Amino acid sequence: MNRASDRVFFALLSIVVGTGCIVTRAQQLPGATPNPQASPAATIASVAPQPLARNLGRDEFTLTTDEGMWLLNDFPSKQLQKLHGFAPSKEWLEHVQLGAVRFAGGSSGSFVSNAGLLMTNHHCASRCIEQLSTAQRDYVKSGFSAKESKDELRCPNIEVNELVAISDITEQVNGATLGRSGAEYHAASKSIQAKIEKDCATSSELRCDVVSLYRGGRYHLYKYRRFQDVRLVFAPEFVAAFFGGDPDNFMFPRYDFDVAFMRVYENGRPLVTPNYFPWSLAGPKEGDLTFVAGHPGHSSRELTVAQLEVLRDRSLPDWLLHLAEGRGMLTEFQRRGTEQKRISSHLLFSVENSFKAIQGRVAALHDPAVFAAKVAEENALRERVSAKPELKATALHAWDDIAEAELRFEAIRLPYLMLEQGRGFWSELFDHARRLLRSTTESTKPNEMRLREYTDAQTPVITRQVGSTAPIYDDLEILTLTHSLTKLREELGPDNLLVTRVLGKLSPLELATRLVKGTRLRDVKVRKALLEGGVSAVAASRDPMLELARAIDPEARAVRKDYEDNVEAVVEKSSELIAQARFDILGTNAYPDATGTLRLSFGRVLGYEEGGKFLSPFTDFRHAFDRATGSEPFLLPKSWLDSKSRLDLSTRLNFCSTNDIIGGNSGSPVLDRDAQIVGIVFDGNIHSLGGDYVYEPKRNRAVGVHSAAIIEALDKIYRAKRLVEELQAARP
């Protein structure tokens, strides 16, 4: 499935995996390349960006496949008309922009009623479901259904963003960085973006992000309306949502009821909104045109060959090893008991999901045909750059500069990952400690000089994170912190000065236990008091986790600065040059790589060939029952077994389509040409994993839950009458 959790550990990972978490540049990894996001100004403008390349024929290209995660403000309607006989209007696109929302932390959702009802995947809501559960009342296991409005439960740590405006700020950004490089480039770029975002986010109800598209070829400012009161309305049992578990993950045929409903509240009441998608009871038929509007997190189709090599040979294998070890550890931890299983299941899911996704990507990069195509494409572009004297002088060195920066990164990769990216301190309590330490320190600096995740525009994010009431489990904290401290020692060496300073004469387990048992940062009140007390309160604190964060901060900041100035800045600037050269030479018949921001893809409901036979694009309830073994992960819940006789077993359950999606798209609505909900995307098939690098039209498929299945199950299995009525009332 296309998603990861929002822990720091996985926030970094999500960039590599492309799970669409909100990606700050602080979390960049070379080879997975820069993807800046942060923003300025503009009132709530209409969707009217500058044309991408004014001097090139934007309208002249032809679509031949369903490839593309297109910008809504630059959608190829005209071309789609030729390919699929339908051209979305400006109004259609505006409506979709407002109805398709983003979950801060990654993943997608949509409004499905005028009373703020949101639909997303169970696996996107599962951290909330887990956080609302206790040992006595485990909604992960039992599912959840709010009988009445008052039963809807507020999620401790969910924020939903609705994209209200996009504006083009390319000239502003480029003007600020013109003629600069290295640390100067980095400082200028960070500074202008922080300013733009601050000027834009005029209230805490707004969030503004500068989005770098085409790897710096264009900069757009995305302005969101933020909703922080989000309540759980309905969730099925985990086993129904994730039927088939890891073995079936990224597979098709599929039988998952991976859907959940939440509701956005405003001032204590359900949000009243016209921006919702009505429900199609019939759902899609084979061959139907489908749209997916969501937030693909990250793709790597524009990377240079040098960057792909680093991904293939270094970054991805390294992540796989970390995930594999974490998987073994968590799997065994779960066997300790029911409670251990409950508190770690979301984390284990994230680990397994990321593992399988990255494995697929590595396999794609090892596919000689894929890699040869990438090499050929790059060589062709470089040749054409060489042939143009002015481009040759300004842009040809960009590829080599990136390759060199990747080499430079290799030299600092380990300390950077360990100290700055959470690999050495895998702990939510540590994350809290660092957040308190840094946010208070940074807030004393001018906005433009701060670490980017602590600029004024980010204040609401910090406030939400510090005030989160999500439970923190000591057992799990000790487990992950012990593990990561062991890795810290393993990777940097037991004689490394920082390692000896951190561990002293303690073992990783002893230190982790002492820190987790000794810290008071699990208490929201303590955290809020420290945040409000600012630098002096934090400096005065003898909290052991804060002391640890403080002890390693100089080294962590130093390696980050080294990375930002000598790796990231070089890659960003060079990528910009390549993007510009590509515009100059090849025009703009292209969508930019995924950036965790709203995109629209189109496609058709279509099966594909696998193992010598052509698969139908649909599955049904009957075959789900056939496939059940009675044991996880092929266990159907009691609610399903009890309702079997009532169900129309031929109702379509899951389906696949040619839509081009990637991690972060989970929870995206699948829409028909009338912008009605015909399903919800929850996965891509195994052939979609190479989609990080290339879209392969023959077998790359998005996998979704059919709209008919949702009504059938809500009605006959879950007896969720109120919800069914609300969805039916939302019909056009």
Next chain:
Amino acid sequence: MNRASDRVFFALLSIVVGTGCIVTRAQQLPGATPNPQASPAATIASVAPQPLARNLGRDEFTLTTDEGMWLLNDFPSKQLQKLHGFAPSKEWLEHVQLGAVRFAGGSSGSFVSNAGLLMTNHHCASRCIEQLSTAQRDYVKSGFSAKESKDELRCPNIEVNELVAISDITEQVNGATLGRSGAEYHAASKSIQAKIEKDCATSSELRCDVVSLYRGGRYHLYKYRRFQDVRLVFAPEFVAAFFGGDPDNFMFPRYDFDVAFMRVYENGRPLVTPNYFPWSLAGPKEGDLTFVAGHPGHSSRELTVAQLEVLRDRSLPDWLLHLAEGRGMLTEFQRRGTEQKRISSHLLFSVENSFKAIQGRVAALHDPAVFAAKVAEENALRERVSAKPELKATALHAWDDIAEAELRFEAIRLPYLMLEQGRGFWSELFDHARRLLRSTTESTKPNEMRLREYTDAQTPVITRQVGSTAPIYDDLEILTLTHSLTKLREELGPDNLLVTRVLGKLSPLELATRLVKGTRLRDVKVRKALLEGGVSAVAASRDPMLELARAIDPEARAVRKDYEDNVEAVVEKSSELIAQARFDILGTNAYPDATGTLRLSFGRVLGYEEGGKFLSPFTDFRHAFDRATGSEPFLLPKSWLDSKSRLDLSTRLNFCSTNDIIGGNSGSPVLDRDAQIVGIVFDGNIHSLGGDYVYEPKRNRAVGVHSAAIIEALDKIYRAKRLVEELQAARP
């Protein structure tokens, strides 16, 4: 450290890692290439092989570095004289051949007294130590010291082999396979080797192995005297033997007391033997010439570029992932309690050791300089082959044939690993079941037609394994079997027919529990009765583990046959052609790749540069105490702390030398020019890991325990008076 356990799971792994387990061809992995071992006839011949390439100047080459794992029957004494001023005589070499023994299952040792006293590493003896321990009497933790002869404890499953004769059988083997290819080649090769080995092993006291050297360039027959009554005499505490644990593993400076003593018995009495090495109390000084006589398990210096690519991109990364997950699982399993820790510590050590070793190898293969050198070397040879018309016709296609075979292997890799190599059934009880099923089945066939591990020459091995009294722990069995059944389903898919047949409606945990709790194969008497009862007894058994082994046997045999006929046979035959071409063109100034058989390397006690400073080749007791933290893995045992004041802290503890060693060499004696013991090898440094592919003279180092440290510790820490006296009496 250079060793792995002898479980099936790791037997395969050991080939990849090169840990020197006894490698049967059944355990080959392409990319790690064939390495046949099995054998015929000859009385106890003298060490007089045919010259390697009669038509080429064997004596004309010059040694420039200490590279080489040389054959004792083809040792470059003359060249060594020029390089180091000493030429071992024929008698010197014969004496070393008999004094340096092999442990069946991998790793090395040596006779150090005329009463059958053996020295090896603690980590080579640790399975025995673990098997002799119980929850109440844990020798892993407390160490072991037999006060008197009667206190020496028999190891449940140790066999020691002394190499008594080598003969050249190249012509016999080549004659049998001449003009054949594929399945025919394989059958002919297997058949002649089985015949030769059977004719040689005229009693159960003998073991005979055909050894393929230079990847089929030469075939030698190794005849061993076997000893199965081996008793534990002395072992230090695990924490002293493995001080620094995984973080310090493969590192230098080092502080490990990684030594153990055993004794070979014959007819219930200590073996009387003249073939032992006397003890040097002084040990080596900086710059001293040192010899290491041992059993390097496997190296890959002769592999083709295509094979190295498979290792780098497929096999090794795949193994790393398996090891990483196993490591996470076992680490967490150990935290369940003292008993879990005790019963799994050897296994975890094996996993971590292999992981670190393979990581080093992958890093070496990703070193552009290393790989470019390999490519250049191969291209040069291919060019010279192309230039000779007769070679061009016969040998040039060999490289492409190997590349093609590797591709073919990729298509069957997963089922082959899962079904035939133990990946899907990681369980000692399953190993017993398969052994009983197959040995009884195979014994009804003509010797030459059997699976190679069940030929007559292997009967004593089977008997020993079936009759092993080593304990089997249900908890650990369920853990590893559950894990591997999960992998079976994951890798082959839940809809795979064999997977559904194996699992039915059960989860991997349910099935593993049912099998482990239900089988009676942990009982030696039951196993012996089945072995004696033969095919009919096994067929009549309803033991669930046997039924599982039977249920998957057709598919397992089928994929093995596919592998042997279409991959292994092609690689073997092609490698032979390349080896012959190399002899023709480049002569024989080369040692063959390691094959788990006796080799002699030479070198000097020498430090090296690391991180900008030159390291001394010695460490001492003082710095071990300085490094101790009081927590594992930097914990010194109480015996050390209590004895500190008695010790001469300046006594040298560990040392490094330029000897070219690799996994399997663990436990090898380090000898001076008088063939006196000056130390014992227990590891290579981190720079030695790339030694699988190239020897890097500047920093590749063998790491050993100094002979002076052994006496100092036995005398002052362990008060092992009887042992010290025996070693001192063994002085020349």
